[in-house]
Amino acid sequence: MSNDIYKSKSEYLKSKLGSYTFEPLVYDYGTVKSVGDGVARVEGLQNRLYGELLEFKNDVFGMALDLEENGVGAVLFDSADSVIVGDSVRGTGRVAEIPVGNVLLGRVIDPIGRALDGKPLEAKEYLPAERPAPTITDRRPVKTPLETGILAIDSMVPIGRGQRELIIGDRQTGKTSIALDAIFNQKDKDVICVYCAIGQKASNIAHVIEQLKKNGAMPYTVVVASTASDSPATQYLAPYCACSVAEGFMNMGKDVLVIYDDLSKHAVAYRAMSLLLHRPPGREAYPGDVFYLHSRLLERSACLKQELGGGSITALPIIETMGGNISAYIPTNVISITDGQIYLETELFHSGIRPAVNTGLSVSRVGRSAQHDAMKKVSGTLRIELSQYREMAVFTRFGSDVDEATAKLLRRGECLTELLKQGKGEPMSLFEQTVTLLAYRENVFDNIPVKGVREKARELIEKVRAAHPEYEFEINNTGKLTDDIEEQLKRFLGEH
Amino acid sequence: MRKAIVKITHTMSDETYKQLCDGVSARFGTDTEFEKVFDETLVGGFVLKLDGIVYDYSVRTQLKNIKKHISD
Numbered sequence: 001m002s003n004d005i006y007k008s009k010s011e012y013l014k015s016k017l018g019s020y021t022f023e024p025l026v027y028d029y030g031t032v033k034s035v036g037d038g039v040a041r042v043e044g045l046q047n048r049l050y051g052e053l054l055e056f057k058n059d060v061f062g063m064a065l066d067l068e069e070n071g072v073g074a075v076l077f078d079s080a081d082s083v084i085v086g087d088s089v090r091g092t093g094r095v096a097e098i099p100v101g102n103v104l105l106g107r108v109i110d111p112i113g114r115a116l117d118g119k120p121l122e123a124k125e126y127l128p129a130e131r132p133a134p135t136i137t138d139r140r141p142v143k144t145p146l147e148t149g150i151l152a153i154d155s156m157v158p159i160g161r162g163q164r165e166l167i168i169g170d171r172q173t174g175k176t177s178i179a180l181d182a183i184f185n186q187k188d189k190d191v192i193c194v195y196c197a198i199g200q201k202a203s204n205i206a207h208v209i210e211q212l213k214k215n216g217a218m219p220y221t222v223v224v225a226s227t228a229s230d231s232p233a234t235q236y237l238a239p240y241c242a243c244s245v246a247e248g249f250m251n252m253g254k255d256v257l258v259i260y261d262d263l264s265k266h267a268v269a270y271r272a273m274s275l276l277l278h279r280p281p282g283r284e285a286y287p288g289d290v291f292y293l294h295s296r297l298l299e300r301s302a303c304l305k306q307e308l309g310g311g312s313i314t315a316l317p318i319i320e321t322m323g324g325n326i327s328a329y330i331p332t333n334v335i336s337i338t339d340g341q342i343y344l345e346t347e348l349f350h351s352g353i354r355p356a357v358n359t360g361l362s363v364s365r366v367g368r369s370a371q372h373d374a375m376k377k378v379s380g381t382l383r384i385e386l387s388q389y390r391e392m393a394v395f396t397r398f399g400s401d402v403d404e405a406t407a408k409l410l411r412r413g414e415c416l417t418e419l420l421k422q423g424k425g426e427p428m429s430l431f432e433q434t435v436t437l438l439a440y441r442e443n444v445f446d447n448i449p450v451k452g453v454r455e456k457a458r459e460l461i462e463k464v465r466a467a468h469p470e471y472e473f474e475i476n477n478t479g480k481l482t483d484d485i486e487e488q489l490k491r492f493l494g495e496h
Numbered sequence: 497m498r499k500a501i502v503k504i505t506h507t508m509s510d511e512t513y514k515q516l517c518d519g520v521s522a523r524f525g526t527d528t529e530f531e532k533v534f535d536e537t538l539v540g541g542f543v544l545k546l547d548g549i550v551y552d553y554s555v556r557t558q559l560k561n562i563k564k565h566i567s568d
Contacts, residue, residue: 013566016565016566017562017566019565020561020562020565022558023561024551024552024553025550025551025552025557025561026549026550026551026552027549027550027552028548028549028550029545029548029550030548044548045548046548088550090550
């Protein structure tokens with residue numbers, strides 16, 4: 001028996017060695033002239049590609065970003081300690097790549113494509129980190145809704161599949177929570193999610209992964225993580241790699257949701273890298289191409305036409321503002337690139353309105369075309385009502401005597417604000433959202449204390465669900481609220 | 497004068513080394529100055545560095561290639 005194994009192995013070796021051909025290895029080489037702060041200047045290495053991976057000694061890799069006549073400037077991905085002046089550097093002839101495909105589902109990887117969750121990663125397909133965005137003719141209009149399960153967003157700032165919607169706000173205003181809720185809500189909806197952490201604390205990333213696992217979201221999610229201790233080059237590469245991972249799925253015809261958490265840190269990492277490469281600093285010391293940095297990334301989100309598989313990438317980039325200043329350099333850049341923004345406010349957050357969405361400053365440029373018919377029907381005047389309420393609330397803050405119409409408006413505004421509050425990890429289905437807003441429209445909550453409004457809404461949903469399960473099925477599956485069902489629901493809500 | 501670095505092992509005879517240098521001069525030009533460097537990790541063969549290009553004819557690299565070829 002053992003002889004047979006020996007024989008077959010030796011046969012295998014013989015055949016392999018027989019097919020081996022001797023080929024010398026010929027490649028360009030350069031010499032490290034200076035190294036420091038994660039940047040190496042290399043002499044030699046002619047004819048390199050922009051963004052090409054360079055191999056230093058001891059398996060340290062870098063990326064060629066400054067191509068000059070006599071050499072290149074390269075940023076190092078790993079610890080620069082082992083790179084010394086005089087070392088040989090080799091061009092690899094390929095740009096930074098990332099594994100793609102179904103093997104990544106449920107996995108945590110770094111932007112270099114290495115698994116961070118301790119399990120081996122057997123990838124077969126790779127895509128370059130930087131890829132051109134789909135062309136105009138490759139795209140179709142954004143029309144299919146991507147439900148976040150958050151009432152305030154789905155009703156007033158609807159997001160469509162293929163859209164880029166910015167989540168912007170100060171620190172601790174629930175930006176990541178909104179993004180994570182959107183991921184949790186994609187369960188059983190055939191949407192793949194990619195969460196990209198850029199320059200975040202490792203403890204925060206661990207917390208996000210734990211939440212994803214707890215909510216059963218990991219099987220359809222890929223996490224691309226670069227921590228605050230990673231080199232600026234690794235952080236710079238992270239969102240491009242996450243986008244390539246998403247494109248891998250989009251090319252299979254899937255709908256993908258990508259979260260870039262967050263692009264402010266990405267811009268900071270790029271600034272650090274550019275300054276170290278001696279590129280001329282511009283406004284706030286950012287380099288001149290910081291706009292292009294984000295526009296070329298977000299332009300890769302698309303809704304492909306059916307001939308190309310009909311897949312889509314929806315991007316939810318996150319930007320952290322300082323002191324509510326949305327007119328700073330990077331926030332205005334990203335606002336102008338995206339198709340709308342969800343603006344979160346510290347004041348709202350601390351007054352207990354969570355999610356702290358400021359509906360006045362939040363917009364979705366794709367708008368109603370990316371909303372289910374049922375939602376369109378019931379959410380028609382919400383924005384106007386809420387802005388009227390906010391305006392009136394400011395005026396009446398100092399006086400107690402208001403006329404009946406104003407009192408009603410204030411009362412309804414308070415009621416709506418209460419209804420739009422939603423806990424973390426409690427996404428609402430389209431049916432639940434429709435029933436809640438229909439009840440609001442039909443003045444069901446008028447005689448209930450504001451504090452009890454949410455409880456009442458929940459109660460109503462349960463009653464409708466118990467009495468007419470067919471409504472839930474119909475609304476959730478078709479996305480439509482027929483006149484017939486609407487009438488019956490109105491009657492039912494009126495009776496209860 | 498161009499400079500070429502030739503890495504070899506001690507197993508290479510002076511005669512072979514001379515033939516190698518002559519061959520390189522004939523191919524790349526006679527104005528080449530050679531610097532001999534001994535590197536036993538090559539196992540055998542030679543590595544020539546000239547004009548920013550490495551020509552790796554070492555046994556070490558071939559062994560690496562064979563290992564990859566067998567395991568693929």
